[in-house]
Amino acid sequence: TIPVILDVDTGVDDALAILVAVRHPGIDLLGISCVAGNAPLAQVVDNTLRVLDAAEAPDIPVAAGAARPLLEPPRSASHVHGADGLGGIALPPTERRAEQAGAVELMRRLILEHPTPVTLVALAPQTNLALLLRTHPEVAGRIERIVFMGGSASVGNASAVAEFNVWHDPEAAAIVLDSGVPTYMYGLDVFNRVAIEHELAHSLEHGDDALGRVVGALLGHRIAVSADESAEYTGLIGDAGAVCSLIDPGALRTELRPVRVELAGYARGQTLVDLRKHPGQEIGLTPADEWAGVEVALDVDEARLAGVFLDALGLAGSS
Ligand code: BDR
Numbered sequence: 001t002i003p004v005i006l007d008v009d010t011g012v013d014d015a016l017a018i019l020v021a022v023r024h025p026g027i028d029l030l031g032i033s034c035v036a037g038n039a040p041l042a043q044v045v046d047n048t049l050r051v052l053d054a055a056e057a058p059d060i061p062v063a064a065g066a067a068r069p070l071l072e073p074p075r076s077a078s079h080v081h082g083a084d085g086l087g088g089i090a091l092p093p094t095e096r097r098a099e100q101a102g103a104v105e106l107m108r109r110l111i112l113e114h115p116t117p118v119t120l121v122a123l124a125p126q127t128n129l130a131l132l133l134r135t136h137p138e139v140a141g142r143i144e145r146i147v148f149m150g151g152s153a154s155v156g157n158a159s160a161v162a163e164f165n166v167w168h169d170p171e172a173a174a175i176v177l178d179s180g181v182p183t184y185m186y187g188l189d190v191f192n193r194v195a196i197e198h199e200l201a202h203s204l205e206h207g208d209d210a211l212g213r214v215v216g217a218l219l220g221h222r223i224a225v226s227a228d229e230s231a232e233y234t235g236l237i238g239d240a241g242a243v244c245s246l247i248d249p250g251a252l253r254t255e256l257r258p259v260r261v262e263l264a265g266y267a268r269g270q271t272l273v274d275l276r277k278h279p280g281q282e283i284g285l286t287p288a289d290e291w292a293g294v295e296v297a298l299d300v301d302e303a304r305l306a307g308v309f310l311d312a313l314g315l316a317g318s319s
């Protein structure tokens, strides 16, 4: 099994990702750290605890982290995730409580206490991760790799070129990429492609399986949003795809590429991915010296990864 810490801003698709991480036997979910992003921090924590209830998860520690990005004020994503961050699907209130210690302390402890290196999966602005790596640099050598949903080698969503998680806290993303910890980018190039068909989402939402009803309602929210927004949101499993990539890495094609986070001007928050055949040779600059080497997911077998998602949730036979 893969020991995993999730960093989330739950978030409709973060909720789907948590469900997969809890349910898949190949993942040992050690804990969840929360950060402001899709919703304000207190809402993110509450949503996360409610989702763990819906998954009938054992006692998994959850901690609150940064309430805002390193430099900028927080910005709302309620147009995508609804006023409550969960698309208004009204999960029942929870008895679970967040840890007293904050997210940075929880991550530090879980990483250092675990006998083998831990995989960090960041599905949100990377503020918590940046604070962790700056405050406790000794954890870096105990992190197997950081898999992050964020960035894009092509089009953006928060701006023409920037993806929301990186755009929300570009400095944090830059710190993480420059940390020396191996990184894997599950960006919009693949994120925007893995979806569940409308009919299936609808039948799950109105079916007999309790977990299936939650999953169907969450996916249904994405579909409802897409009606007056962009088709890109249609039935997407979103952040859950990054967790599925841990389970079935062969469903994606990745390349080790030089990447930098743009911090200034109109392109602030863009991940510049050097896709040239021989990066830097033409101008005599060796990007490897100045740019972080990131394993970038550039292509995905959509049906295969969607299958991993349904399988993990025990919904593969549903129709
Ligand atoms: C990212 O932003 C949020 O809306 C999603 O949860 C995902 O993490 C996509 O840009």
Ligand code: CA
Pocket (backbone or CB within 6 Å): 008, 009, 010, 011, 013, 014, 038, 123, 124, 239
């Ligand atoms: Ca998210």
